[in-house]
Structures are given as C-alpha cells and as structure tokens.
Amino acid sequence: MSTESKSSIPTDSEIVFGILNNSENAIKRLYVAYFPMVMQLILNNNGTPDDAKDIYQEAIIVLYNKVKKGDFELNSKLKTFIYSVCRRLWLKRLSQMNRYGGDIHDFNDYLPVEDEVEEQGERDIQFTKMQSALQLLGEPCKTIIEDFYIHNRSMQEICESFGYTNADNAKTQKYKCLQRLKKLFFQQK
Amino acid sequence: MRDEQLIEAIERYLSGEMNADERNAFEQLRRENAESDTRVIEHQQFTGLLKQYGERVELERRLNAIHQEIDVHAIAEEVTVHPSWIVQLWRDHHSKISVAASIAIFAVLATLFFTGYLNNNNSYTELSREVGRLNRSTTDMKKDINAIKKGRVIAAPDKSRGTGFAITSNGLIATSFHVVNGADSIYIQDVSGRSFKAKAIYNDPQSDVSILKVIDTTFRNLGQIPYTFKHSESDLAENVFTFGFPQDSPVYGDGRLTSASGLNGDTLDYEISVPINPGNSGGPLLDSKGNIIGIVRAKETRLEGVHFALKSGYLLNAIKNIPEDSLTKVPVLNTENALAKLTRQQQVKKIKPYVFMVKVY
Secondary structure, X not given: OOHHHHHOOOOHHHHHHHHHOOOHHHHHHHHHHHHHHHXXXXXXXXXXXXXXXXXXXXXXXXXXXXXXXXXXXXXXXXXXXXXXXXXXXXXXXXXXXXXXXXXXXXXOOOOOOHHHHHXXXXXXXXXXXXXXXXXXXXXOHHHHHHHHHHOOOOHHHHHHXXXXXXXXXXXXXXXXXXXXXXXXXXXXX | OOHHHHHHHHHHHHOOOOOHHHHHHHHHHHHHOHHHHHHHHHHHHHHHHHHHHHHHHHHHHHHHHHHHHOOHHHHHHHHOOOOOHHHHHHHHHHHHHHHHHHXXXXXXXXXXXXXXXXXXXXXXXXXXXXXXXXXXXXXXXXXXXXXXXXXXXXXXXXXXXXXXXXXXXXXXXXXXXXXXXXXXXXXXXXXOOOEEEEEEEEEEOOOOEEEEEEXXXXXXXXXXXXXXXXXXXXXXXXXXXXXXXXXXXXXXXXXXXXEOOOHHHOOOEEXXXXXXXXXXXXXXXXXXXXXXXXXXXXXXXXXXXXXXXXXXXXXXXXXXXXXXXXXXXXXXXXXXXXXXXXXXXXXXXXXXXXXXXXXXX
C-alpha cells in the first residue's frame, strides 16, 4: 500500500477484506479514520476521552466479529455502522450510570443496531466469566490451557517448556486443569 | 472408558487427528451413546469459547496498541464544541449559582424587610411619646400591682404625651392630631404643673392638626398672647426655634429652616434642623421675630437632624374650619407681636405660659 492511501480514509471494501485477511494495517487505518467521529459523539454527550476509547473499541470488535462471521453486508456505510453501534452503546452506558437526560446530540445518521449490540453484550458476559475463571485457575494451569487451546501449541511443546518428563503427565495435567476451569466457569453466576 | 480418555478422544476427533477407522468407531459411539454425544458438543462449545476469548484478548491488545499511537488530546480539542466561557461556567456550576442567587435574593429581601425599607412609613415616626410607652409599661404594671396590694387607688398613667400651644387667650390650644388621636380624655398641663381638662373640638387628620378647647372651670384667661401667626411661607435658612415637652420640664431647641418641603416632597411640611424628640409633637415652631410658622410633628429616623413641621398656613385653615357650634365666639387671633424686639431668652420666657404639655389618657 502506498503512503498516500495510508493517510486518507480507507474505502469500506478495503477494510472488510483487510479484516478477513487479518491485515494489521487495515484495522489500524480503520481505527484512526473514525476515532475522531466517536470522540465527538461521546465528548459532547457527557463522556470523557476514556469513555470514547472504551465505546469505540467495543464497536470495532462488533464490526470485526460481524465481518469475520461473514454477515456484514456492504449495504450501509462502515462509518454509519460504527457510529450507530457507538451511539447505541453510549446510550446504554449513560442509562446504566443514570446520566441519560433523554436527549443526545447527534452528529451523523444512524441505523437500528440493537441486535448486534445485544449479541455483543451477551458474549462480553461470557468472556468476563472466562477471564475470571482463568484468573482463579492460577499457574501453571492457566498457561497450559492458554497455550494449548488459545495459542494452538502442541502437547509436545508444552511438555518441553514445562519440563514434564513425558507427554502423558502433561496430558493428565492439562485434563485436570480443563476440568477445574469448567467447574470455575460454570460455578459463576 | 475413563473420562480423561474420552476427552482426549473428543479432542483428537475434533482436531481431525483420528484415522478413518477410529473416526468411524467414534461416530458409532456418538450415535449409540447420547451422553458421549452431549459431551462432544459441550467440549466443542467450551473450547470454542476459550478460543474466541483468546482472540478477543488479542484483538483488544492490538486496538490498545493502535490507540497508544493516537494523539487523543488533540482530537478531543478538535471535536469539542467550545461554548463561550460564560455558558461553560453556567453548565459547570449552575446548581451552585442558583443556590447562591436564591440566598442572595433572600438576604436582600430579609435585610430590606427588617430595616423597614419596604415600609416607608416606618422611617417617619411621629413624635408623640408613645415610643417610650412600651418601655415604661412593664415598670408601670409592677407599680400598679404593688399599689393594688396596698389598697391604694391609682391614677392611670397617660397613654401618650405631646405639646400644644395657645392660639387664643380663652383656651383654644393647637396640637398635632396624632398626639390626641384615639384619646379617651385629654389634659393639658402648663409649665407650673397645673392640669386642665380639654377636649378636641376640631381634628384634621390630613394635615395632622387638632384644636383643643380647655373645658376645665378652674382655667383662667391666659391674657394677651405674645406671638402672631405667619400667613405666608417662611424663607429657607430662617432662624427658627421651638419649645416643648419631650420630658416633664419644657425644652428649648433651635435651628434653621432647611427645606420648604417635607418627606418625599410633601408640601404640607417644612424640613427643619431643630433637635426635637418624641413629645415635641404639636409644639410651636417660631421664627426669630416670634411668629408661629409651624407645628413640630415628625422626624426622619433614617437621617440624623432631619425633622418636619407643619406649615402655619394649614394651622390657620384648621382654625378657620372649626365648626361654629363648638365655639362660644369666633376665635380672634392675635395680630400684635410682642416678641419681635426681644432677645431669645426673653422671647422664651414670654411664651412659656402659652405652651402646654398635652397628656392623653
């Protein structure tokens, strides 16, 4: 990609294909392109720059997942989609903080995106549970589980890095860890 | 099959590590044993979630890294709508400002109320001695109680006091209406302490004049009145004096005529700088030649040394208006001034017998 196109706002299809191809650059350009818009929305509706960051990143994740799942249709502009999600998320946040006065200053058109935001919210709950379950799991279980199930490292590699004498010991250890993780995960309300 | 082995089998099955035979055998097991089938699905979902969680963490890390490179502050500056500082001040502090403003308004109103600014009449006290009455009432009550205990008959104390002066030698006395207003009975007392019963024969509340007639049989003709009554208005800076009863013995006071109109431009009154006190009300105001030019009647409480006297013209009107049936003969005012050439001491000595304390019960 040329330096010129880096600085300008990327086209929507560039971004979508970039996400599908796991392009680091595409996400970066997307992020830089629309952050000021979200900043404007949040700051002018009782928010702080940190709120803007949280909301914007959440919206990017919604978009990312939607594209990855393959059900993002380019019938609306990316900009509008991001704005709508941020708007929805911010309204939700405001009403949780009891700061919503029933009025929001809009700077863009927006779409109904309740479903996406709802879905994201549910997944976020699962992830929070998973995070705390992993936290409670402790070492070395946490690293074993992360290495095997998240980073796709083989049992052989794990066995070596943890200094297990044979792969069966490592497997048994991993099995126990997984059982404990499940228990911790499902125990949570 | 032990649980650990089952999990391992499920993992191998899901990751596609099984060969065709193993695979068929495992699928057979899934079909026949519903429990193992459920375990497969459960495991698949859980590890899927774990995987997604990992991806999410990774994505967030990347986004945070990108965020680090952005100059958040500059963007914030750029997109913030900057209202004028006064609007900003209002937005940030409007509740505080509102509270402060209401307290301020309340304080101002309360101050105005308690200082009497809202009620103009309060600054204009009529000079009858009613003012001191409340202070005395408690001691009087004590005295009364003691007297009753001892079985003594008590003379009721007077309600208020003022000053009056003779306008004819046969016992017509001029005073202020507010001195005798609401009186049950009126007594006048001369400088030597003799009291005579009197009654009001004419009241003019508008100009605050009252004409009393002495009805006591012990009253003797006063003799030639030494002063005359001035018909025209007096000039500013005229040297004036008064003589009256703010206390039991008569008090002399002098000053200047400072304005041809009274409080708030009231043309009934002169403004004078004569030191007067409650009890002076109704007293005569004389000029240096010994002409009655007014009746002392009020003072401005907010300003020191500002007092008012009714112009003599209104007194003359009142005399003219006395209903004839309350008079035995038409009052004839003195026209020969016996004071003009005298010193002030002699003037005061001369008028002394013609000025009375007016006691109201």
